[in-house]
Amino acid sequence: xxxxxxxxxxxxxxxxxxxxxxxxxxxxxxxxxxxxxxxxxxxxxxxxxxxxxxxxxxxxxxxxxxxxxxxxxxxxxxxxxxxxxxxxxxxxxxxxxxxxxxxxxxxxxxxxxxxxxxxxxxxxxxxxxxxxxxxxxxxxxxxxxxxxxxxxxxxxxxxxxxxxxxxxxxxxxxxxxxxxxxxxxxxxxxxxxxxxxxxxxxxxxxxxxxxxxxxxxxxxxxxxxxxxxxxxxxxxxxxxxxxxxxxxxxxxxxxxxxxxxxxxxxx
Amino acid sequence: xxxxxxxxxxxxxxxxxxxxxxxxxxxxxxxxxxxxxxxxxxxxxxxxxxxxxxxxxxxxxxxxxxxxxxxxxxxxxxxxxxxxxxxxxxxxxxxxxxxxxxxxxxxxxxxxxxxxxxxxxxxxxxxxxxxxxxxxxxxxxxxxxxxxxxxxxxxxxxxxxxxxxxxxxxxxxxxxxxxxxxxxxxxxxxxxxxxxxxxxxxxxxxxxxxxxxxxxxxxxxxxxxxxxxxxxxxxxxxxxxxxxxxxxxxxxxxxxxxxxxxxxxxxxxxxxxxxxxxxxxxxxxxxxxxxx
Numbered sequence: 001x002x003x004x005x006x007x008x009x010x011x012x013x014x015x016x017x018x019x020x021x022x023x024x025x026x027x028x029x030x031x032x033x034x035x036x037x038x039x040x041x042x043x044x045x046x047x048x049x050x051x052x053x054x055x056x057x058x059x060x061x062x063x064x065x066x067x068x069x070x071x072x073x074x075x076x077x078x079x080x081x082x083x084x085x086x087x088x089x090x091x092x093x094x095x096x097x098x099x100x101x102x103x104x105x106x107x108x109x110x111x112x113x114x115x116x117x118x119x120x121x122x123x124x125x126x127x128x129x130x131x132x133x134x135x136x137x138x139x140x141x142x143x144x145x146x147x148x149x150x151x152x153x154x155x156x157x158x159x160x161x162x163x164x165x166x167x168x169x170x171x172x173x174x175x176x177x178x179x180x181x182x183x184x185x186x187x188x189x190x191x192x193x194x195x196x197x198x199x200x201x202x203x204x205x206x207x208x209x210x211x212x213x214x215x216x217x218x219x220x221x222x223x224x225x226x227x228x229x230x231x232x233x234x235x236x237x238x239x240x241x242x243x244x245x246x247x248x249x250x251x252x253x254x255x256x257x258x259x260x261x262x263x264x265x266x267x
Numbered sequence: 268x269x270x271x272x273x274x275x276x277x278x279x280x281x282x283x284x285x286x287x288x289x290x291x292x293x294x295x296x297x298x299x300x301x302x303x304x305x306x307x308x309x310x311x312x313x314x315x316x317x318x319x320x321x322x323x324x325x326x327x328x329x330x331x332x333x334x335x336x337x338x339x340x341x342x343x344x345x346x347x348x349x350x351x352x353x354x355x356x357x358x359x360x361x362x363x364x365x366x367x368x369x370x371x372x373x374x375x376x377x378x379x380x381x382x383x384x385x386x387x388x389x390x391x392x393x394x395x396x397x398x399x400x401x402x403x404x405x406x407x408x409x410x411x412x413x414x415x416x417x418x419x420x421x422x423x424x425x426x427x428x429x430x431x432x433x434x435x436x437x438x439x440x441x442x443x444x445x446x447x448x449x450x451x452x453x454x455x456x457x458x459x460x461x462x463x464x465x466x467x468x469x470x471x472x473x474x475x476x477x478x479x480x481x482x483x484x485x486x487x488x489x490x491x492x493x494x495x496x497x498x499x500x501x502x503x504x505x506x507x508x509x510x511x512x513x514x515x516x517x518x519x520x521x522x523x524x525x526x527x528x529x530x531x532x533x534x535x536x537x538x539x540x541x542x543x544x545x546x547x548x549x550x551x552x553x554x555x556x557x558x559x
Contacts, residue, residue, distance in 0.1 A: 057436045077436045077556035084430050089305065089486045098439055100428040137484035157437065177354075 007035035010073055010161050010192055016065035018048075018055050024063065025051045033161065034196060038187045039203045042194045044236050045212035049196045052213055053163055055195060076159035079231045084123035086139045092149050093134040094104050096121045099153045124152045128182065133183055144175030151182065162186065168203050170199045176202055200227070200251045223249050274509050285493065286406055287505035287519060288498045292458035293410045293473035294468065295497020296417070297455050299490050300448060301475040303428050308359060309347060309449075311469035312366030314456045316343040318390065318465040319369030322376040333405065333457065340453035344371060348442075348449055370465075393464030393516025395505065402461060405537035409458040413451050417490075420444060424487060462505075464516035471497060474523035481534045496526055 011033040019025035026048040031054065033039070041049040050103075054060040055067065057077055057095060090098075094138060097113045113121070125131040128148040147167060154162055167183070168176040180203065187193050197203040204210055210226045212218040212235040219231045227249035232240040241252040274280040301310050320339020343365055350361035379389050389396070426434040427441045435441045456468050462469055470512065479492035504519030511518060 016350065059432070059436060076434065077433050079433055083432065088429050089484050090479060091423070091485065091490050093424075094486060095429070100422065100427065109422050111418060153433075182508075214455070234376050 009034055009068075010037075012068045013062075014057060014066050014068070016055060016062040016067065018051055018060050020060075020063050025215065026055070026213070028160060029055070029217055031056075031217065031220075033192060035160070035190070036236050037192045037194065037209060038183070038207055039194045039209040039211060040207040041194065041211045041213055042198065042200060042204050042220075042235070044241055045198070045233070047214045049166060049213045052211075053165055053194065055197050056161075057163055057171045060139075069093055073161060074157060074159045075129075076154035076157045078147075078164040078167060079161065081143065081146055081150070081170060086146070088138065090138060091135050092125065092130065092138060092141065092152075093118070093121055095138055095149060096124060096152045096156050099156050119195060121152075124155045127155075128152050136222065140203060143171050144178065147171060147175065147179060151179075155186070160212075161192045161194070164193070166196055166198065168197060168199055173202070180206055201249075204227050205249045205251075227262070274506075277397070277535050279395065280509065282403060283515065284502060284505050285460045286398050286459075287395075287501035287502075287515060289406055289410055289501070290462050291471060291475070291496070291497035291499070291501025291504075291519060292494045293406070293413060293455050293464070294405055294459055294471040295454060295479075295493040295495070295500075296490060297413055297452055298472040298474075299479065299493045299496070300417075300475040300485075301452065301472050302480070303431075306358075307469065307473050308362055310452065310456070310472040312347065312362035313340055313344055313449075314460070314465050314468040315370035315373075315398045316340060316366035316461065317369075317453065317457055319371070319373035319376075321390065321460070324382055325392070326376060333402075336460075337454060341450050343444060344449035344453045348446060354546065365469075379470045388514070389464070390460070391464050391466050392514035393462050393467060393519070395508065398461065402458075406458040407452075409487055410452045413455060415513075416451050418449065420447075424448070428508055440484045449519035460550060462501075462512060463519055467516035467520045471500070471523060474520070474527050475500065478523075478527050478530050481530050496518070496523070500526065 009032055012033075013029050013031045016029040017024050017027055018029070020125070026193070029052065041052055043049045048148075051060055055062065058067075058069075063226065097117060100109070100117055122131055122134065125134055128203075129153055130145050130148050130152065133145060137147065138146065151167075164183075167179050171179070176199075183193055183195070195203075195207075205223050205227060208222065209220075210223055211220050212226055212231055214235045214237075216236045219226045219228075227242055229240060229242055232238075232242070232251065239251070241251045243252060277285075298310070303309060317336050317340040321336040324335025324339065346360065346365055347361045349364065352482050366548050374382075377390075386392075386394075423434070423444055426437070427439050431441050459468060459471070463537045475493040475496040476489070479489045479494050483489050500519050500523040504522040505515050507514040507522065508518035
């Protein structure tokens with residue numbers, strides 16, 4: 001699997017400082033996102049990884065530096081599950097269809113979906129394995145299915161770049177596995193993917209490309225290049241041991257006082 | 268039977284019935300968005316704020332008091348939106364300051380200078396008396412405007428109500444849409460103010476929508492139910508107020524509240540939870556219910 005970013009460029013951040021209320025959270029960020037990219041942004045809480053994602057989304061504007069984006073770029077965003085009210089009175093299908101309201105639709109959007117729109121929404125739901133739940137109210141889905149529904153809503157827009165905020169937080173191990181494989185399939189189909197994660201072993205180590213953030217870009221490369229004790233110490237401010245198991249990097253967090261050597265599995 | 272039909276012989280009562288039914292329907296319709304966005308308090312504040320404009324404008328230009336109060340309401344709505352978005356103050360604080368100050372000004376002006384339009388009590392609690400043809404036309408125009416707005420911006424409104432951040436990055440102009448919704452809300456409150464009353468309008472924005480939420484899981488059906496429940500409360504409440512000889516707004520709200528109690532009593536606990544969680548836009552933990 002490629003994904004380290006060699007194809008045509010989609011977004012380029014050059015010398016960007018960003019933050020909130022005049023407080024700089026990210027300093028001098030230089031990041032390029034390419035067409036074939038599949039990148040995980042890792043870092044401790046409050047390090048600016050979500051801010052970096054929000055810069056790519058255009059929600060956060062840079063305090064200095066520049067962001068260049070390909071003019072016709074179609075971006076889709078998958079937020080964390082807890083950002084919405086799951087008691088909201090909509091079905092899974094309605095949720096997917098509502099995202100067909102973006103720019104480029106010059107004609108008036110009817111309240112009801114057209115047959116081709118429904119067909120496209122159903123094909124996306126089928127691909128994600130939740131077509132049978134199309135008419136259910138969204139609360140009636142499990143956490144993993146809710147995550148898939150958010151993905152379906154994003155994919156309905158046929159994005160070239162998919163941005164996800166902690167897609168595996170709060171889901172069980174098997175769902176995490178499913179989400180990872182689903183994203184890998186999408187990437188194979190040509191969708192560039194950038195996600196944030198705090199899960200080093202369960203998520204980050206499986207991705208082709210990582211960016212380590214702690215108020216600045218600490219490192220940028222493949223897991224082999226990035227998951228190194230030196231880099232992790234700079235990123236997390238603590239010593240971590242790195243083992244190799246079946247060709248994969250496994251991080252052992254030495255910070256916990258109750259067990260001096262516990263495998264870091266922040267799921 | 269004759270007693271029931273008797274008031275229908277009066278033109279003022281028929282006008283009152285028409286305005287009450289349409290007002291209930293309009294507030295029920297718009298109320299769905301207000302409740303699902305967790306903006307109930309804004310509805311409450313705006314009606315009070317419009318009262319201030321109402322009292323102030325009629326001092327200077329009595330014939331334009333509806334227009335003046337409308338502009339005042341829209342200005343307050345946009346001010347609340349701006350203050351709550353651009354400062355560290357939450358919407359609650361912004362509403363608390365802007366609208367109660369406006370209401371206080373209205374009460375002071377009413378007390379000092381009186382009114383050339385509706386009486387103080389009628390403005391607060393609604394009245395069937397003095398409904399002019401202009402007001403009926405105004406209410407019909409605002410209702411048509413509200414329906415047209417929702418029809419044309421249905422999906423964008425739904426998206427920005429459910430998930431404003433993702434709607435924003437998906438190309439929906441969320442801030443502009445919210446400002447437009449606030450304008451429609453201000454106009455709806457203004458158009459229904461004389462029948463339902465300043466202090467009671469907010470209840471009619473909330474009650475039909477909350478009852479509708481308990482009755483259905485579909486957004487489209489919730490809109491229809493809420494509109495119907497609002498219209499029913501308006502019509503029945505106006506009728507009862509005639510016989511009880513009390514301000515119309517009180518009975519309209521009490522009928523709505525009675526419907527709420529009945530549905531609440533017969534609804535299962537899961538349905539009650541849906542309405543209980545309506546005003547908390549974001550839930551702390553995404554609980555997953557077992558599949559049925």
